[in-house]
Amino acid sequence: MPIGLATLYPSPVIGHRGACALAPENTLASFRQAARDGAAMVEFDAKLTADNRAIVFHDDDLERTTDGTGPVQDITFEALSGLDAGGWFSPAFQGAQVPSLEEVLDCAQDHDLAINLELKPCPNRVEETARVVLATAALQWSADDRPPLISSFSRAALAVARDLAPSWPRALLCDNLPDDWREQAAILRVQALHLGDVELSPATIAQVKNHGLAVAVWTVNDPERVRFLLAAGADAVFSDDPGAIRKALG
Template sequence: MTPPRSWPLARVLAHRCGGLLAPENTLAGLAAAAEAGCGGVEFDVMLSGSGSPVLIHDETLERTTDGHGHVALTRDENLRALDAGTWFDARFAGERVPTLEEAAARCISLGLSVNLEIKPAAGQDEETARVVACRADHLWAGAAVAPLLSSFSELALEVAAQLAPHLPRGLLVDRVPPDWLQRCRRVGAAALHADARYLDRPTVIEAREAGLWVATYTVNDPARAQTLFDWGVDCVITDWPGVVRPAVTQHRSSARYPAGSGAQSC
């Protein structure tokens, strides 16, 4: 039932860099995750209008910056001038939309493992995957732990597999489709990443018996996290890493991850 390799990232990942501790997808979020004792993060990467990989979740700027319009139509110089922090709290005024280069350097310096979601704007699946996979491969070259690339876009995962085959990949789904295993096989995914609201124990067991890791999002209840770990889930992604992390501590006595197994703690 245990996959042939240990899960390579922290077992609790802060959602969108720092969860609800800081503005999402920012360097401040990475610092907050590290300060909270979280050993890893998840964040989203799409392309700017200049073709540069940047950390942002939405295709439009309004929700998380003081800008307007589409990320894919906004050039780097204009994107860098935006405030990506005040919407969350005045303490973060002046926080910028970070580049993937900045985020990678900060994660490596802070010792944070990374689940990098390739998040293409509409119609940019292939180009986004090409740029992000190649850049990630370069930025984390020689790092202790390589990033895991995940995406809802199967085309993006196929492109990433061709360009950076040694970087592990995860297929993102919300409700787990009936053909999830075939899809994972088709894109060469090492992990199934599913919405915790719809994930069930039989699916976790089947995935692990098939040699896949299982990650799940967005888990903010420690009791639910404990249940998921008991089912065999490898990783939970959370908005509240400091609250959910104790579920891992409680779970460490489990025979699935005996001492010295190599699985990272959070």
Template sequence: MIASPIIGHRGCARRAPENTLGAMTFSRDQGLEWVEIDANLLGDGTAVMFHDSTLDRLTPSQGKLADRDWASVKDLDVGSHFSPAYQSERLPSLEAALIHIRDLGLGLNLEIKHYPDFSIDAITERCIEVLDAHWHDEKRLLITSFNGEILSRLHRARPQWLRGHLWVKLPDNWLEVARILELSSINLDHHHLTETQAQAIKAAGYDLYCYTVNDAEAAERLRRWGVDGLITDDPALIQPA
């Protein structure tokens, strides 16, 4: 297994403000060994740890990330929306996120986002640059994306990096895609996974990770099916009995 049985989704997003340095620290303090975060892109090409294509939901500001540069977002408060205790949290660059996660000793599932506002090449190349500079433990890095072209470019540029394809529902041609892209894992929405699919994925030799699991009954069912890791907003909700 690449990652761990429980992975903090955006750094335990029910317990700390998502995709913040504080959330990464919280995840470590909860005893987690791996976190999942999002890589996104500003208009000036700066990679940031942020999920949405706009600032509206998580910051006091508004507008598209693609219309902003690093100087205009680096001081944005990304913690107060969650709790006053996190009012000092600022929007993190991907560089700062990698350094912090690395220094905490955590493994990393990095999801590379793709929105129509920027090109596949732009986000892929920037993530490669930042990872090359700040992340050197390839066994504790799993890169995932819903976008097959991003994974294809990573396959060509850094074939040694472990890659997983994100899907909501497992497509009929999943095995063909997995072989072409030389994937290490399949990452699925747990609501749509069947036991038969889980068995097929494991029989084919791939790690299987499910998101976003916040229910103890679902977690136990997925474990029985052989799912390797559960990506969760709150580890306390799904700890084995």
């Protein structure tokens, strides 16, 4: 299924978890900050609570970005809503909540933000997470809307996305380019690879691009490195401060 680069990446700079250098990651404040700074696209992580609500949250545990403790998959959405997800970042954001997926999708649509929805399942909930997240997202999309880009490190989650939402583009996330990337790209029918910026070379980018796949690189906050990667053929980068990178690129 040919999908143009403009559909995958409306801008070469994607806000990583919103604008998480300036606001607490994966909160509505972070996505609104990205929109204010001119981002055209944001990335975020989706997983499930104990009662199968799709939420936007990165870690498997609560401690790093909330005042709660324990595994995310053991807490109900109601209990999660009572946690502070902003005070860890700055007192100015105290009281920010972990948002539901529906809230983030509404925010993205209100601010005309394209989205990269990463399936980030908790342990042992891979297929279930993919099914619930995709079903939740599908309720808010019409055929005329720009499709969300679905990505994941989990090949099993991407297989669910391939089967349940075949018209939505997909990207395989990798720390480094795996030996079986061509085989997996064909099996999962992905349109892109999202590669970590650890010793990523122009030769690796060219190898993937020559295979007909797009390349986006995470997470890049140095403008000179962004220029280098884009000149080397990368189609987009993920940045914690998309506004600053956009400004530096001119």
